[in-house]
Amino acid sequence: MTANALVWRGLAALRLRLPEDRLARALAAASLIDWIGTGIWLTVSTLFFVRVVGLHPAAIGAGLGIAGAVGMLAVMPVAALTRGRQAGRVAVAMQICRGLAFLAYLEVRSAVTFAAAAALVAAFDRPTITVNQILVARVVRDEERNAAMATMHVAANVGVAAGTALGTLALLRADRGSFDAVVIADAATFFLAAWIVGRAVRQSDEIVPAEPPASAGGVVRTLVRDRRFALVTLGSGLLALHIPMLNVAIPLWLADDTSVPLAVMGGLLLTNTALIVLLQVRLARSVQTVHDGVRAAAVAAAAVAACCGALALTAFVSVAAAAALLVLAVAVLTFAEISQNAAAWALSFGLSPTDRRQSAYLGLFGTAQTAVVLLGPALLAFLISLQGAAAFATVAALAALGAVAVRLGAGRA
8 A cells, every 4th residue: 555545545534433523523633734744844854954954963863852851841831721721722822832933943054053943843742732632631522532532643643644745745856945845834734723723612612620629739749649640650651662662663673683675664654554544543432441441551561562572583584574573563563552542541531630630630641651752762772772682572571561550550440
């Protein structure tokens, strides 16, 4: 299946799986639009910064590291903005700020200005995911929440695939004019997403949650005392290692420790996207309660372990067998991704208070997920360089530890 065919089939599948709630549909549409822009950016940005702006790869890596840290630290403060305000208005404001911040890339001329622009974008980018979840928690019916989050995830995957295809066109002319056009186009997708969400928010009936009971104490005190939620947050973070597994560990392993052609990686990513489009919403609907989330977390851990076993074997078999094992590993890892996503949504919704403390709880949960995206690639790259095939046993153990933490934290809910 080609990338274009996958996009069209993905759009058709997405239309069939849209939730009934109008706001959930708007969030899915906004996710599709802004991730098309992000897909274009991910395809061209590094090459443009190196060849057009003249940045050294090390400067790009350092700038992205700084931006990742800023994005992680911004999740909790931005989530706090929704405690006494409508999350819908904050979500619209975040999309507008993302678009304005993205325009800062037009002024990048050095490593310093690149780091500043990337950090500014990250400060609004990563927290938007948590704000959207808070909005879903307040407006969408309980039985539709996981489906709404799953639809946004599918839309993001389809959007990235479409953006990647469009990004290749921009690479046909790698000059300053093309770079500026890509930046402006990507910023425009955020403004369009803000308009889509804003229309739906105006027609929604979001009510700001009530104040927590006086006996609960402050928000920070509540979070510190809630060790069960901390365990679930930690466990879900460990299970989210599937993200850097797909984006970093598998490409590194394929390139350095197997004889499989590098072009196979494109097919592996298409396999991941196709399975997400086909299965994410369907399976998310079956994970509704905290108990369901605990079970799904265990399934995710088992799938990560199976993926790790298949990857470890690729270094010891023929090229054809290694290619087959890589396809199997990615398919199983995608099932881990689907299960972990569904578990994370069910657990975070189900274990968060329904009053204003919910923003802080979901903010903490989102921070942990962001930390994996930031720190996971370096951790997996270090493990592979140090342990070789044995690194996958370590990853499997971490996933198992994550499932145990989830069960201990949520087992009595």
